[in-house]
Amino acid sequence: MSHSPSLPDRPRLELDPEMSDGERLEAIRKHFRRIVQVNDEIEQRLEDAESRRSELQRDVDELKRENEVLKTSSLYIASVEESTEDGVVIKQHGNNQEVLTEAASSVSADLDPGDRVAINDSFAIQTVLDDETDARAQAMEVDASPDVTYEDIGGIDDQIRDVREAVEDPLENPETFETVGVEPPSGVLLHGPPGTGKTMLAKAVANESDATFIKMAGSELVRKFIGEGSRLVRDLFELAADREPAVIFIDEIDAVAAKRTDSKTSGDAEVQRTMMQLLSEMDGFDDRGEIRIMAATNRFDMLDEAILRPGRFDRLIEVPKPDAEARERILEIHTEGMNVADDLDLSGLVTDLEEFSGADLASLATEAGMFAIRDGRTEVTRSDFEDAVEKLDSAEETADRNIHYQY
Ligand SMILES: Nc1ncnc2c1ncn2[C@@H]1O[C@H](COP(=O)(O)OP(=O)(O)OP(=O)(O)O)[C@@H](O)[C@H]1O
Numbered sequence: 001m002s003h004s005p006s007l008p009d010r011p012r013l014e015l016d017p018e019m020s021d022g023e024r025l026e027a028i029r030k031h032f033r034r035i036v037q038v039n040d041e042i043e044q045r046l047e048d049a050e051s052r053r054s055e056l057q058r059d060v061d062e063l064k065r066e067n068e069v070l071k072t073s074s075l076y077i078a079s080v081e082e083s084t085e086d087g088v089v090i091k092q093h094g095n096n097q098e099v100l101t102e103a104a105s106s107v108s109a110d111l112d113p114g115d116r117v118a119i120n121d122s123f124a125i126q127t128v129l130d131d132e133t134d135a136r137a138q139a140m141e142v143d144a145s146p147d148v149t150y151e152d153i154g155g156i157d158d159q160i161r162d163v164r165e166a167v168e169d170p171l172e173n174p175e176t177f178e179t180v181g182v183e184p185p186s187g188v189l190l191h192g193p194p195g196t197g198k199t200m201l202a203k204a205v206a207n208e209s210d211a212t213f214i215k216m217a218g219s220e221l222v223r224k225f226i227g228e229g230s231r232l233v234r235d236l237f238e239l240a241a242d243r244e245p246a247v248i249f250i251d252e253i254d255a256v257a258a259k260r261t262d263s264k265t266s267g268d269a270e271v272q273r274t275m276m277q278l279l280s281e282m283d284g285f286d287d288r289g290e291i292r293i294m295a296a297t298n299r300f301d302m303l304d305e306a307i308l309r310p311g312r313f314d315r316l317i318e319v320p321k322p323d324a325e326a327r328e329r330i331l332e333i334h335t336e337g338m339n340v341a342d343d344l345d346l347s348g349l350v351t352d353l354e355e356f357s358g359a360d361l362a363s364l365a366t367e368a369g370m371f372a373i374r375d376g377r378t379e380v381t382r383s384d385f386e387d388a389v390e391k392l393d394s395a396e397e398t399a400d401r402n403i404h405y406q407y
Contacts, residue, residue: 007042007045008038008041008042010038011031011034011035011038012031013027013028013031014027015027015028068104068106075118075119075120075126075127076092076093076094076118076119076120076121076227077092077093077094077116077117077118077119077129077227077228077231078090078091078092078093078099078116078117078118078119078123078125078227079091079093079114079115079116079117080111080112080113080114080115080116080117081098081113082113083110083111083112083113084100086100087100087101087102088100088101088102088103088111088125089101090117090119090123090125092119092123092227093227093228093230093231094227094230094231094273094277095227099123101119101123101124101125102124102125103117103124103125104124104125104126106126107125107126107127107128109128111125111128115128115129116128116129116130117129139216139217139220139221139232140214140215140216140232140235140236140239141213141214141215141216141217142212142213142214142215142239142243143203143206143212143213143214143215144212144213144243145207145210145212146203146204146206146207146213147207148200148203148204148207149204149207149208150164150204150208151333152200152204152333153197153200153201153204153333154197154322154326154329154330154331154332154333154358155322155323155325155326155327155329155330155358156196156197156201156319156322156326159190159201159317159318159319160201160204162315162317163188163190163201163202163205163294163317164205164208166184166185166188166292166315166317167188167205167209167247167292167294168205168208168209169184170184170185170292171209171211171245171247171290171292172209174290185314185315186282186285186293186310186311186312186313186314186315187282187293187294187295187312187313187314187315188292188293188294188295188313188315188317189253189294189295189296189297189308189313189315189316189317190202190294190295190296190297190317190318190319191296191297191298191300191316191317191318191319192298192318192319192320192321193298193320193321193357194298194357194359195357195358195359195360196319196320196321196322196357196358196359197319197358198251198296198319199215199249199251199296200358201319202215202247202249202294202296203249205247205292205294206246206247206249209245209247210245211244211245211246211247211290211292212240212243212244212245212246212247213246213247213249214236214239214240214243214246214247214248214249215249215250215251216232216233216236216248216249216250216251217251217252218250218251218252218253218254218255218256218257219252219255221233221255221256221274222255222256222270222271222274227270227273229256229270229271229273229274229277230273230274230276230277232274233274233277233278233281234277234281236248236281237281237291240291241291244290244291245290245291246290246291246292247291247292247293247294248291248292248293248294249294249295249296250278250293250294250295250296251295251296252296252297252298253295253296253297253303253307253313254297254298254299254300254302254303255271256271256274256275256278257275257278257303257304257306257307258271258299258302258303258304259302259303259304259305275304275306275307278307279306279307279312282311282312283311283312293313295313321355321356321357322356322357322358322361324347324350324351324354327350327353327356327361328346328347328350330358330361330362331346331349331350331361331364331365332346334361334362334364334365334366335365335380338365338369338380339378339379339380340379340380340381341379341380341381341382343382344380344381344382344385345382349382349385353389355396360392360396363392364385364388364389364392365388367387367388367391367392368380368384368385368387368388369384370388371384371387371388372384
């Protein structure tokens with residue numbers, strides 16, 4: 001970078017007392033011309049400097065923008081506590097740290113206590129977020145009285161018995177456990193392939209115990225901003241405490257409780273934090289009253305053992321794919337309200353459907369009904385079911401090419 005040359009010297013008027021008037025006048029004129037010249041030179045310099053300055057300003061703006069982008073690439077969530085003359089007091093979610101900070105110039109909205117904001121690593125507020133209820137609504141499903149009953153679930157009677165014992169009995173007769181002096185299982189983990197009735201089972205047990213069913217999707221928990229997953233877990237348990245008796249059901253728990261991997265990316269750290277929050281909620285659970293916790297996974301092999309320790313998910317119930325007898329029962333349930341031909345032999349039909357889960361069988365019944373409707377008939381026949389099997393098989397082949405379940 002070159003330095004600008006120094007400014008021209010200030011011209012000096014030198015008058016000799018010996019000078020004649022004419023000489024003086026000439027000297028003053030010369031001095032004046034010199035001053036004008038120096039002035040022009042300085043003005044020129046000023047112009048150059050101005051244009052250099054706007055060049056530099058453009059560079060600065062560009063760098064500021066880049067800096068903003070870098071700073072905003074990973075944001076934390078906080079709530080505004082107070083807006084003061086000295087800045088904004090925020091409380092970070094997850095660790096509850098309170099910080100006095102400022103809002104980035106791009107944040108134009110007035111900040112009010114309770115607003116949810118996203119902050120960067122240096123705690124500067126970057127954005128004001130939408131209402132918290134949106135995030136909760138996406139991650140949680142609350143059903144005060146689910147309508148699934150045990151009779152709607154086919155082929156897993158042993159699992160129903162186990163779940164009733166671990167969830168329903170402690171909710172309905174807590175005193176029996178107290179009198180006998182045993183602790184009911186802390187958490188029940190249902191594991192097995194997709195579509196085998198795990199969610200149904202959790203809903204049914206909530207229904208039959210007159211409890212509120214609160215479902216949280218593990219995958220939603222980890223998609224949020226940093227700090228939000230653990231906050232949602234806390235909310236989940238608070239909500240359950242408000243609504244007790246309640247059954248908490250965490251679906252796809254593997255999303256938050258997978259074995260630790262070697263990578264140390266911030267995503268992983270965030271998932272860990274969410275899991276730690278879940279563990280600490282479960283550990284502090286004894287005195288919370290009538291709340292039972294259930295979870296489900298298709299990826300039991302991937303779970304971190306920390307969540308399976310006593311006092312956590314300590315009752316494991318496997319929900320397998322249905323065998324022939326179970327398939328028949330499930331299909332019976334799903335064709336109960338349908339107008340099926342008298343000669344339809346369900347047991348013959350299901351023998352070959354070895355790969356079919358409960359969910360597949362439910363679709364099979366619907367598809368068969370659709371074939372009858374398309375054909376203008378009101379009765380569903382064996383051939384409708386065969387067409388439906390063919391249709392689902394080919395859909396399954398397409399899906400298999402894309403997804404590979406590792407169960
Ligand atoms: N054992 C079953 N008896 C009757 N219907 C079943 C059974 N299993 C699954 N279904 C049908 O499949 C649908 C999906 O089942 P559900 O959501 O309970 O499966 P899941 O095991 O929780 O699956 P995922 O692991 O994919 O969440 C149910 O709504 C029901 O129609």
